[in-house]
Amino acid sequence: MDLNQVMATNLRRIRHGKKLTQEELAHRTGLSMRHIGSIERGKTSATLTVLGQISEALDVDPREFLSVAGPTSQARRT
Structure with missing residues (x-):
C-alpha cells in the first residue's frame, strides 16, 4: 500500500x-499551490506539520487522509 497515493x-x-480549488487550499494553508498539487499527485510526501495545516484548513480529522476506505464514523468518534 502506497500511503502517498x-x-x-x-x-x-x-x-x-x-x-475548494488548489489555489484556495494553498492560501488557507500558507503552502504553495505547486506543493499542494505535488501532494495530490502523490509525488511529494506531506510532513506531519503539513498534514496538520491541511487538516485545519479543510476542517477534517488528519486520520481521514490516511484512511484506505475514506472517512468513517469510527474515525470521528475516537
Missing part, C-alpha cells in the same frame, strides 16, 4: 467535496 486520493476527494 492514499493521502493524494483522499486529499483530492475531500478538497473537491468542500468545493
